[in-house]
Amino acid sequence: xGNAHACTDPHHHVHDAAAFVAAVERACHERGLRLTDxxxxxxxxxxxxxxxxxxxxxxxxxxxxxxxxxxxPPTVYRALDFLLANGFIHKLESVNAFVACHHPNxxxxxxxxLICDRCHSATELEDAGIVGTLDAAARALGFAPQAQxxxxxxxxxxCAG
Numbered sequence: 001x002g003n004a005h006a007c008t009d010p011h012h013h014v015h016d017a018a019a020f021v022a023a024v025e026r027a028c029h030e031r032g033l034r035l036t037d038x039x040x041x042x043x044x045x046x047x048x049x050x051x052x053x054x055x056x057x058x059x060x061x062x063x064x065x066x067x068x069x070x071x072x073p074p075t076v077y078r079a080l081d082f083l084l085a086n087g088f089i090h091k092l093e094s095v096n097a098f099v100a101c102h103h104p105n106x107x108x109x110x111x112x113x114l115i116c117d118r119c120h121s122a123t124e125l126e127d128a129g130i131v132g133t134l135d136a137a138a139r140a141l142g143f144a145p146q147a148q149x150x151x152x153x154x155x156x157x158x159c160a161g
Contacts, residue, residue, distance in 0.1 A: 017048035023104045024088050030105075033086060041065060042079040043100070046089050051120045052097030055080060092122055094151045099124070110148035116156035123156070 021044045028035040035043075045061050046053055055076055062071040080098060083089040089098050092113055099113075102124050110131050114123040131148060138145045154160075 017044050020044075020047040020100055020104065027088075027105050028086075031086070036079075038062070038071075038075055039079045039082055042076060043083055043088060046083070046098050047100040049099075052092050052095055052099050052115075052122045054095075054097045058098070090124065092151060093149050094153065095120075095122075097122075102126070110150075112150040112152065114156070115151055115153050116159055117153050118155055118159040121156050 021040055024043055025035050025040070027033075041062060042058055045058055055073070058080075059071060059073055059076045062076055080089070080091075084091060084098075087101055088104055089100055090111070090113070091098055092115060095115060099122050112125045112127060112130050114125055115121075130150065134148055134150065135145055
């Protein structure tokens with residue numbers, strides 16, 4: 001899951017969308033993947049959103065970009081599928097939105113998210129213990145987990161205070 005450190009800042013490693021896209025470009029080059037212009041554009045929009053962003057909001061932003069007026073939903077969804085499959089973004093199932101992964105050099109991985117119901121921020125909580133506990137509990141029941149989605153809703157420190 002990349003470097004081990006407390007990952008509790010929602011903007012950790014994703015405070016600069018252009019730098020994040022550049023990091024993903026390097027990761028794609030190292031992995032032999034192709035980050036097309038539309039994939040990079042969608043990634044930059046996700047990284048620059050500052051909070052979870054929905055696919056149709058991405059589509060509107062892509063259409064607003066230079067020379068992208070003909071962008072269709074499948075184009076954005078294909079870009080999102082590539083970014084998800086390669087671990088560059090996460091999908092928050094409960095709010096049907098996307099956030100940039102704090103670890104662009106890591107392979108796809110499971111992480112819990114803390115989602116604020118007031119300001120809609122999403123914090124990627126890097127905690128291998130939680131992920132491992134869920135995996136172990138599932139396996140103890142004879143279940144073969146393939147993916148985890150753990151999303152905790154509530155109020156962030158800023159909204160709760």
